[in-house]
Amino acid sequence: MDAEALRTFVAVAETGQFQAAADELGISQQAVSKRIAALERHLGVMLLVRTSRGSRPSPDGQVFLPHAKKILAVVEQAEQAVRPGNRPLRVDVLNRRISPAQAVHRFYRSHPEMELDVVTLSTENAAQAARAVLEGTVDASFRALPADQVPAGISAERLMDAPLELLVGSGHPLADAPHVSPAELAGHRIWIPGIMPGTEWAAFYRTLSEAFGLSIDALGPDFGPEALMDTLAESDSLATLVGRGDRYLWPQAHDLRRIPLRDPTPVYPHVLLFRSGDQHPVLTALRDYLRTAGPRTSQDVWAPEWVEAA
Amino acid sequence: MDAEALRTFVAVAETGQFQAAADELGISQQAVSKRIAALERHLGVMLLVRTSRGSRPSPDGQVFLPHAKKILAVVEQAEQAVRPGNRPLRVDVLNRRISPAQAVHRFYRSHPEMELDVVTLSTENAAQAARAVLEGTVDASFRALPADQVPAGISAERLMDAPLELLVGSGHPLADAPHVSPAELAGHRIWIPGIMPGTEWAAFYRTLSEAFGLSIDALGPDFGPEALMDTLAESDSLATLVGRGDRYLWPQAHDLRRIPLRDPTPVYPHVLLFRSGDQHPVLTALRDYLRTAGPRTSQDVWAPEWVEAA
DNA sequence: TACTTCCACAACTAGAAGTTGTTTCCGGTG
DNA sequence: CACCGGAAACAACTTCTAGTTGTGGAAGTA
Numbered sequence: 001m002d003a004e005a006l007r008t009f010v011a012v013a014e015t016g017q018f019q020a021a022a023d024e025l026g027i028s029q030q031a032v033s034k035r036i037a038a039l040e041r042h043l044g045v046m047l048l049v050r051t052s053r054g055s056r057p058s059p060d061g062q063v064f065l066p067h068a069k070k071i072l073a074v075v076e077q078a079e080q081a082v083r084p085g086n087r088p089l090r091v092d093v094l095n096r097r098i099s100p101a102q103a104v105h106r107f108y109r110s111h112p113e114m115e116l117d118v119v120t121l122s123t124e125n126a127a128q129a130a131r132a133v134l135e136g137t138v139d140a141s142f143r144a145l146p147a148d149q150v151p152a153g154i155s156a157e158r159l160m161d162a163p164l165e166l167l168v169g170s171g172h173p174l175a176d177a178p179h180v181s182p183a184e185l186a187g188h189r190i191w192i193p194g195i196m197p198g199t200e201w202a203a204f205y206r207t208l209s210e211a212f213g214l215s216i217d218a219l220g221p222d223f224g225p226e227a228l229m230d231t232l233a234e235s236d237s238l239a240t241l242v243g244r245g246d247r248y249l250w251p252q253a254h255d256l257r258r259i260p261l262r263d264p265t266p267v268y269p270h271v272l273l274f275r276s277g278d279q280h281p282v283l284t285a286l287r288d289y290l291r292t293a294g295p296r297t298s299q300d301v302w303a304p305e306w307v308e309a310a
Numbered sequence: 311m312d313a314e315a316l317r318t319f320v321a322v323a324e325t326g327q328f329q330a331a332a333d334e335l336g337i338s339q340q341a342v343s344k345r346i347a348a349l350e351r352h353l354g355v356m357l358l359v360r361t362s363r364g365s366r367p368s369p370d371g372q373v374f375l376p377h378a379k380k381i382l383a384v385v386e387q388a389e390q391a392v393r394p395g396n397r398p399l400r401v402d403v404l405n406r407r408i409s410p411a412q413a414v415h416r417f418y419r420s421h422p423e424m425e426l427d428v429v430t431l432s433t434e435n436a437a438q439a440a441r442a443v444l445e446g447t448v449d450a451s452f453r454a455l456p457a458d459q460v461p462a463g464i465s466a467e468r469l470m471d472a473p474l475e476l477l478v479g480s481g482h483p484l485a486d487a488p489h490v491s492p493a494e495l496a497g498h499r500i501w502i503p504g505i506m507p508g509t510e511w512a513a514f515y516r517t518l519s520e521a522f523g524l525s526i527d528a529l530g531p532d533f534g535p536e537a538l539m540d541t542l543a544e545s546d547s548l549a550t551l552v553g554r555g556d557r558y559l560w561p562q563a564h565d566l567r568r569i570p571l572r573d574p575t576p577v578y579p580h581v582l583l584f585r586s587g588d589q590h591p592v593l594t595a596l597r598d599y600l601r602t603a604g605p606r607t608s609q610d611v612w613a614p615e616w617v618e619a620a
Numbered sequence: 621t622a623c624t625t626c627c628a629c630a631a632c633t634a635g636a637a638g639t640t641g642t643t644t645c646c647g648g649t650g
Numbered sequence: 651c652a653c654c655g656g657a658a659a660c661a662a663c664t665t666c667t668a669g670t671t672g673t674g675g676a677a678g679t680a
Binding site for chain 1: 311312313353354355356357359368369370371373374377378380381384385387388389391392393394444445446447585589
């Protein structure tokens with residue numbers, strides 16, 4: 001017993017003719033005839049009285065008609081309950097300060113009708129986040145998952161490249177440079193606390209440091225961004241790297257300088273993970289938004305080779 | 311969206327495993343996998359989280375599960391509402407005095423749990439009764455429909471032969487005969503009021519009179535069986551024909567004689583019309599009852615050739 | 621590592637379920 | 651009474667779905 005058969009029966013009962021029902025359903029009269037015959041065979045009773053002027057429900061058909069409508073209504077409710085877009089899109093971000101979170105915020109402000117929840121899973125790494133997406137705990141997650149590690153059933157789309165900027169105190173030798181190249185950072189000490197080994201962030205900075213011969217100190221206790229800002233402001237040799245759109249700080253409050261990196265510009269590749277075939281309209285809109293309204297990066301960018309192409 | 315898919319989903323959700331659900335449903339694990347995949351594709355969401363230890367409903371699946379159960383319950387109600395045997399069998403008889411009505415009454419007394427309604431359609435003839443059966447107004451009708459006039463979709467089963475008996479007053483020349491042959495009736499006047507032209511009864515008596523050269527007066531006003539009995543009791547020349555099992559009369563109240571016909575015994579062939587494939591259990595039981603417990607007729611019977619073989 | 625469990629994928633097959641073309645039935649009409 | 655037109659069923663064919671068996675990969679377990 002499938003819904004199409006019931007829809008067919010209701011259509012015939014209400015139009016009084018097989019052909020009219022067929023037109024309504026966009027199938028042939030013969031198909032309607034077969035569907036009704038199959039339904040009658042399934043139920044073991046005759047539902048429609050065929051006359052030369054059309055068809056009308058038999059006594060059994062009159063009994064069955066309201067039941068058929070009820071089933072269709074309940075089916076409609078059930079489909080409605082899980083229809084993609086019927087609940088807010090759940091987007092996972094590593095934390096609310098990084099640029100994807102800011103971008104999602106901008107998206108939300110420009111599309112207020114798009115319901116979405118921004119959550120922060122306490123996942124260890126991108127692979128775990130991918131599993132959470134697969135299981136439906138969240139609908140999408142911004143990560144930097146190597147292209148060859150994308151599990152089956154997950155789509156990965158590199159939607160946002162965050163150009164790195166050097167963040168230094170006013171006493172740092174590079175504090176007044178208009179820009180700096182990665183190669184020029186070779187002699188300097190770069191401190192990025194709070195990066196846990198095994199995460200994709202650690203992999204990114206390891207690749208970056210190997211590519212340009214940098215000494216990046218990714219370990220050490222993380223007392224939070226405020227403490228980091230304080231330490232940077234007071235130091236003449238420490239520097240850190242942040243994404244251009246990150247809201248880690250309010251530089252003006254600490255007299256810190258953001259120095260863009262150029263030649264090439266290293267970018268952190270934010271990849272959106274989502275279930276393949278997910279039809280949530282907010283997800284579709286978000287991807288469109290980021291693809292078009294996302295920050296345009298210059299030609300000369302560097303990203304780890306293991307990430308998918310932009 | 312069909313019920314089997316929903317049953318499959320519920321089975322997986324409740325057993326936690328595709329294989330267990332497959333066993334429960336009597337299909338292969340792969341078929342379960344396909345059904346779930348099709349349902350998920352139809353709804354556009356993932357319903358089950360597959361792990362290496364089994365499957366459990368995803369967040370969307372948890373939302374959908376009660377809806378699926380609800381649909382199945384409503385479907386069950388709908389099927390129940392029109393299930394053959396769920397309402398009393400409606401049997402049409404020409405009137406409640408003739409032998410089929412008596413036989414149905416005996417059937418009901420020996421099977422009190424079999425619900426049935428005996429109704430009397432005011433149909434003109436057997437063809438109209440057949441149409442009423444086809445349309446479901448009644449489930450079965452006792453008629454004498456010629457075999458070549460049984461419409462498509464109707465099954466006809468000759469279930470009961472009612473041997474004719476002559477009914478005469480005590481002053482009639484044949485009143486004391488132990489039996490009489492049709493040929494011996496040739497000179498006598500037989501009066502059967504209330505037979506409308508165009509009915510199968512008229513056809514039966516016409517055929518009978520032609521076969522044996524009788525003069526049957528089928529016309530005339532019908533004042534009801536009581537008036538007929540009175541007239542017969544007072545007449546020395548009038549006679550009428552009745553079926554052996556008919557309850558037209560209480561002969562003892564009028565001093566009337568029932569004289570069996572023999573050599574051959576004309577029988578009125580009561581044919582049960584019902585929808586081909588009708589699975590109503592009371593219908594099945596009634597047919598079985600009449601086929602086995604019905605009155606056995608002797609070998610030397612006469613019936614119109616146009617009726618189906620016994 | 622080997623082994624088990626669980627599910628998905630591949631290839632195949634049978635049977636639904638659709639199509640077009642034709643027939644039958646019935647009521648209305650000249 | 652023959653004829654016509656509308657309505658549904660039947661027939662033959664095609665397509666594709668839903669089942670089958672066989673196999674493979676991922677994850678937990680001894």
